[in-house]
Amino acid sequence: MSSINQNRFSPRTTRLLFVVILILCWELLPRFGYIPTLFLPPLSDALMALWGSLSEYLTHLWFSTQAIGLAIVIACGAGIGLGLLLSTSRALVGIAQQLASSGYAVPIVILYPLFTAWFGIGMHSKVAFASIYGFFPCFLGTLAGVKTIDRHYITIARSLGASRRQLIFRVLLPAAIPTILSAFRVGGSLVIVGVVVAEMLTSAQGVGYLITRYRGSLDSAKVFAGILIVVAVVLIFDQLIRYLERRTGFWRLSTQSSENVGA
Amino acid sequence: MQSTDPMVRISNLSHTYQSRDGLVPALIDINIEIQAGRFVVIVGPSGCGKSSLLMMMAGLLAPSQGTILCSGHAMTSPNPDIAGVVFQEASLYPWLTALENVEFPLSLKHVPKKVRRDRAQELLSLVGLQGFEDRYPHELSGGMKQRVSIARGLVQDPPLLMMDEPFAALDEQTRITMGDELLSIWEKTKKTVVFVTHSLTEAAYLADEIIVMSARPGKIIDRIEVDLPRPRKYEMMSTVRFAQLRERIWNQIKH
Numbered sequence: 001m002s003s004i005n006q007n008r009f010s011p012r013t014t015r016l017l018f019v020v021i022l023i024l025c026w027e028l029l030p031r032f033g034y035i036p037t038l039f040l041p042p043l044s045d046a047l048m049a050l051w052g053s054l055s056e057y058l059t060h061l062w063f064s065t066q067a068i069g070l071a072i073v074i075a076c077g078a079g080i081g082l083g084l085l086l087s088t089s090r091a092l093v094g095i096a097q098q099l100a101s102s103g104y105a106v107p108i109v110i111l112y113p114l115f116t117a118w119f120g121i122g123m124h125s126k127v128a129f130a131s132i133y134g135f136f137p138c139f140l141g142t143l144a145g146v147k148t149i150d151r152h153y154i155t156i157a158r159s160l161g162a163s164r165r166q167l168i169f170r171v172l173l174p175a176a177i178p179t180i181l182s183a184f185r186v187g188g189s190l191v192i193v194g195v196v197v198a199e200m201l202t203s204a205q206g207v208g209y210l211i212t213r214y215r216g217s218l219d220s221a222k223v224f225a226g227i228l229i230v231v232a233v234v235l236i237f238d239q240l241i242r243y244l245e246r247r248t249g250f251w252r253l254s255t256q257s258s259e260n261v262g263a
Numbered sequence: 264m265q266s267t268d269p270m271v272r273i274s275n276l277s278h279t280y281q282s283r284d285g286l287v288p289a290l291i292d293i294n295i296e297i298q299a300g301r302f303v304v305i306v307g308p309s310g311c312g313k314s315s316l317l318m319m320m321a322g323l324l325a326p327s328q329g330t331i332l333c334s335g336h337a338m339t340s341p342n343p344d345i346a347g348v349v350f351q352e353a354s355l356y357p358w359l360t361a362l363e364n365v366e367f368p369l370s371l372k373h374v375p376k377k378v379r380r381d382r383a384q385e386l387l388s389l390v391g392l393q394g395f396e397d398r399y400p401h402e403l404s405g406g407m408k409q410r411v412s413i414a415r416g417l418v419q420d421p422p423l424l425m426m427d428e429p430f431a432a433l434d435e436q437t438r439i440t441m442g443d444e445l446l447s448i449w450e451k452t453k454k455t456v457v458f459v460t461h462s463l464t465e466a467a468y469l470a471d472e473i474i475v476m477s478a479r480p481g482k483i484i485d486r487i488e489v490d491l492p493r494p495r496k497y498e499m500m501s502t503v504r505f506a507q508l509r510e511r512i513w514n515q516i517k518h
Contacts, residue, residue, distance in 0.1 A: 150354070152350060152352050152354035153354065153356065155323065155350070155354070156348075156350070156354045156356075158323060158341055159321055159322075159323055159341045159343065159348040160341070160343045160367070160368045160371055161340075161341050161342065161343050161371065162371050163371075166371055170367075170370075170371070171356070174356070174358045175356070175358070177358075248358075
């Protein structure tokens with residue numbers, strides 16, 4: 001502990017410092033010609049470009065957000081739901097884990113051309129692609145979460161005559177919530193990646209589409225404006241998950257730490 | 264209930280389980296009768312199957328052979344109206360407060376909120392935890408958690424309380440306090456208690472009757488009526504009678 005205390009900067013300060021340095025480099029290096037502005041336009045140029053075409057970006061952001069929202073509902077709903085459904089059988093969990101981790105290893109992006117052939121280049125193919133992309137971590141995370149649940153929780157519920165439904169909703173689900181949330185974090189981030197990648201590959205709408213279009217016309221400032229929007233979306237999603245984790249997972253960290261103290 | 268019928272009747276119970284090396288006998292020819300209101304301790308070396316036996320009595324595990332009647336009901340599945348179970352790890356749900364943990368069994372039965380809240384409150388007072396209703400398990404000490412667990416076991420007012428080494432994870436001092444606490448709860452509630460332990464001292468201190476089991480395969484090798492007066496006092500542990508009791512158990516299980 002003492003070595004941590006001796007550190008001159010708190011983690012928070014270090015983080016802040018890092019961001020400030022990054023922003024300064026981004027602004028100053030291209031500004032003074034150390035990096036060609038075609039590769040990296042100064043941050044202020046990107047922000048100006050964003051401001052200049054704000055309505056266009058917001059329109060496309062709205063398309064992306066819809067796709068992301070829908071795909072998160074599908075991916076996490078199916079992943080977490082199916083995981084919980086299987087959760088009462090150990091054998092099923094084992095089989096599903098093997099199948100799903102093999103499935104997860106397949107780079108699903110190679111299927112995207114197929115998706116556009118099946119669903120067209122609109123909302124449907126994006127959502128379908130991103131949903132599958134996000135499904136696997138949600139499903140695997142839920143299975144892992146359910147598997148690590150203290151078996152005593154289940155024995156207690158059985159000794160109290162809990163029905164299968166009560167076991168799932170009153171015991172397994174609350175016990176797995178912290179793990180499910182981390183699955184949701186990974187799954188949700190992958191959904192965002194999935195939507196943006198889909199838009200960049202073949203699409204006529206969304207922030208990813210804008211990035212590709214402006215890259216085609218060598219308008220770097222506008223490309224980076226789009227990137228900034230994607231980063232913002234990811235950060236907001238991350239904060240949302242953190243909030244949920246704080247609200248629901250308070251007991252997990254504290255039980256772990258008290259167990260460590262006891263041992 | 265007729266006074267002639269025992270609270271627990273285990274007849275010709277045997278259990279074998281499948282391991283990699285084939286069938287392993289775990290329990291052989293167990294016959295037990297426990298009269299209502301008694302405090303019975305099952306003691307035996309680790310791995311003798313005493314915990315399995317308790318799980319069978321609670322309906323959580325099916326024996327290969329034999330029958331178990333608790334309060335006249337065959338325990339083929341858990342029945343919390345007949346037997347409350349307390350495990351070694353307090354096994355409270357960490358996302359529920361102490362009060363909610365005690366309420367939990369009633370909420371599974373859809374007992375109205377007000378009723379179960381009052382009942383849980385009553386039980387927490389019984390185990391000496393008034394004022395701790397809103398604490399989460401991680402905010403409670405090991406002994407307090409086990410108190411909540413006992414309150415949860417009693418909340419449906421079952422005639423039987425089954426306890427599987429409930430104080431094994433506690434430190435010596437807390438363990439003695441909890442033993443006294445349990446005896447006073449038992450005297451107040453008039454429950455029949457079946458208590459599994461591997462501690463000879465605990466067995467002699469708590470029990471009306473001690474059932475001694477052999478190492479695997481578990482058989483009943485002795486039944487001891489404990490004639491120490493009640494209420495039990497800590498000082499009794501240093502009496503000759505107490506030492507004789509411990510020695511008798513020890514001589515049975517040391518082989």
